[in-house]
Amino acid sequence: HFDEAFCALMGPAFSILPVAVLLVFAAVMAPPSLTAVPGWFLIAQHLDGPAKYTTFAGPLLLAFGAFNVLQMLPIYPLDGGQVLRAMVHSANAVWARRVILFVATVAVLGFLWIGDYVLASIAALGGAGSMHVDSGPSGVRPMGALSLSVIGIGYAITLAVHVGATISGLWALDILVGLLYSYWPT
Numbered sequence: 001h002f003d004e005a006f007c008a009l010m011g012p013a014f015s016i017l018p019v020a021v022l023l024v025f026a027a028v029m030a031p032p033s034l035t036a037v038p039g040w041f042l043i044a045q046h047l048d049g050p051a052k053y054t055t056f057a058g059p060l061l062l063a064f065g066a067f068n069v070l071q072m073l074p075i076y077p078l079d080g081g082q083v084l085r086a087m088v089h090s091a092n093a094v095w096a097r098r099v100i101l102f103v104a105t106v107a108v109l110g111f112l113w114i115g116d117y118v119l120a121s122i123a124a125l126g127g128a129g130s131m132h133v134d135s136g137p138s139g140v141r142p143m144g145a146l147s148l149s150v151i152g153i154g155y156a157i158t159l160a161v162h163v164g165a166t167i168s169g170l171w172a173l174d175i176l177v178g179l180l181y182s183y184w185p186t
Helices: 001-015 015-029 042-043 050-053 057-071 079-091 094-115 117-132 145-172 176-183
Strands: none
Touching: 001 015, 001 057, 001 079, 001 145, 015 050, 015 057, 015 145, 042 057, 042 145, 057 145, 079 094, 079 145, 094 117
16 A cells, blocks of 8 residues: 555655745745745746746746645545545555545535536546445555555645645735635625
C-alpha cells in the first residue's frame, strides 16, 4: 500500500518544483512593495525592468496550484483518493470501502450544494468505484505506523504548498480580494 500511495502522491509532489521556481522568481524579480499589492500581476505588465518579466508567474501559480489541489481531493479516482484508500485499507481493511463511500457522498452533496456538477459527477464515480475496493485482507502488504505517518505528512505538505500557490495566484491576479469581499458579511 505504501508504493501505491507514494506513486499517487508523486504527481502533485513533483509539481512543487515549478511552483517553488515561480515563487522564487517572482520574489527576486519583483520588489516586495509590488507583490504586496493585490493584482500585482496586472500592474507589473505596465512596468519596465525586471518586474515586467514576472507577469507570467501569477497565472502559472494559479494553474499549478488549482490543478494540484483538485488532484489532492480525497475522492477515490483522484490522487488524493488513492492515498486515502491506501491509508485506510492499511489501517482497517473492513472500513476502507465505507470511508471512501462516505467521503464520496459528502463530496457529491457538497459539490451539488455549491452548483459544481462536474466535480459532483467525479465524486459520484468515485463512490461507485468504491464498490471495487476490497473489504477484506488483500495480498498487498499494509502500511505500518511509520509508513502511514510518512504518507500523511507528505500529503499534508503537498496540499499546503499547492493551496499556497493557488492563493498566491489569486492574489497576483486580484481575484482573492474579490472573493473575500463577496463572502464577507457587510
